[in-house]
Amino acid sequence: MKRFILLIMTIVPLISAAQRQVTDAEIEALHDRIISIDTHNDFSLGYCFPNAGFSTAKGQVSFEMMIEGRLDCAVFAAYIDQGKCDEAGHEWARNRAETMVAGLKRYVAENEDKGVVVYSAAEIERAKQSGKRAMMISIENCYCFGTDLTAVEHFYNMGVRMATLTHNGANEIADTCVDQGVKGGLTEFGRKVIAEMNRLGMVIDVSHASRLATLQAAELSEVPIIASHSGVYGVRAIRRNLTDKEILAIAAKGGVVQVAIVRSFISNKPKGEESLADLVAHVDYLVKLVGVDHVGFGSDFDGGGGMRGCRNMSQIKNVTRALMEAGYxxxxxxxMWGGNTLRVMKAVEEYAANQRR
Ligand SMILES: [Zn+2]
Structure with a gap:
């Protein structure tokens, strides 16, 4: 008997230290209590231009899938492909961004029983209370601002509350992760855009920006900034992922790194062999480096996002399961799921409100 008790005493800690099994009910109960926000998707491409070569959108995003996956809020980007930095290019980009923002609002109007467009952190909280899915609108690539500073307010007035400074090609604002050093980080115009976004209350997103532009944006901004869909370079060394220096700068500003649920950013394993444990490795790294207050998620669904275990919005709960099983x-x-992003949004909104006083 004594030996049996000793055996139990040895085994029990081993079992509890091993991965614990989490039930669907536990995950759903947690999601009932929290607000979950996914800070990036490219749904607008396939939705607004179904016949323009983008109809291959994977169909990873919808209010129905948000309901199934227990995702409360998603940031839907008007994604602008980078073209030439000339007058014609800027006009094309501006028109395209306007079309996409309008298209996103049309999607909500056609599904008003399920979702609502939100313009502030408080409206995200209200949407949760009313049982509706929240759509926040962003722009991916401020190429659509051209060289016109008033464009920032124009798009703010259209409802845009977050903007990714660049995509994968230098624009009038900054260099990018694939175009490092062309413009020397942020341009003069880019610096003015940062100040204008601060003044209006638009969240600055540095995913895709060059290393120097990211550090400069973190330094210049009066309020916290985010990287809406990026991985960690220290875990997977690719140019779209953030180095420790960038992560530390974003965190020092009070911002958040939203880990991209993108297979190629997260894991170097052959396709289909990755798992959400690989995603959690990026989370672990960030938590160790800067703490849990600076970590979140941005799926990049319909824009290259998705990995085994979380292939679309209906599988968002699996990320929660992986975090719970990892002991978070x-x-x-x-x-991670929303509190940090809400904190950033509130700081951004408060600063803008003070400017208006
Ligand atoms: Zn992107």
Missing amino acids: SDEDIAK
């Missing part, structure tokens, strides 16, 4: 507390998960 409910409080940590609440911060």
